[in-house]
Amino acid sequence: MHPYLIPLEKLFRDQADNSKASAMKKYMKGQFEYYGIPSPDRKLIVREFYSRFGYPYEDDLEDLIKDCWDQSQREFHYMAMELLYKFAKKAEICRIDLYEYMVFTKSWWDTVDFIAANLMGTHFRKFPDTIAPYTEKWMASGNMWLQRSAILFQLKYKADTDVILLDKYIRQLQGSKEFFINKAIGWMLREYSKTDADWVRNYVAKNLTKLAPLSHREALKWLANKNK
Secondary structure, eight states, X not given: OOGGGHHHHHHHHHTOOHHHHHHHHHHTTTOSBOOOOOHHHHHHHHHHHHHHHOOOOGGGHHHHHHHHHHSSBHHHHHHHHHHXXXXXXXXXXXXXXXXXXXXXXXXXXXXXXXXXXXXXXXXXXXXXXXXXXXXXXXXXXXXXXXXHXXXXXXTTOGGGOOHHHHHHHHHHXXXXXXXXXXXXXXXXXXXXXXXXXHHHXXXXXXXXXXXXXXXXXXXXXXXXXXXX
């Protein structure tokens, strides 16, 4: 373990709760181990850690993040993502490779969605010329989580959403039986409906027979709740 992380590991162990850890692991379908620390408590622990030990040097960041990712407990993974978010706007162009590694490795919706919407989304705003090369590669990879990221990186773009690109990738994924793909399509459309309700409503109507029922329901959920 990276020396910087050793005091944090002790803080986590001191607050571990086996019964909560078991429940968290069960909720995540047994994918990962946990210390059993709820998110608000974990964030307080990490805040205390930073106040005592400071933030790592940026030159050490990639090795440190990968070391966090190598740990069994999911709390280290959450800490790693949130730490990267603090540095996201200052990241160099090559940082996208680390984000890709994190999506591809130890993949599940809880980390992938944060990385896509917050880290990749921020990165692509800063380096828009990298959007096509990376997202096209992800779409062609056949990896469900990278494909989900290609849909969700625009989740917070609002009026800056590239609807042409979004439509292109949705079309490529039509017919998918993967829950996490169809959910992502619906979620992205639902979020964009808060910016351009007419576009989403018309898009769903035109693609009614092509969108999965899950995508269709999710896409219109916000509009239905708002009676728009």
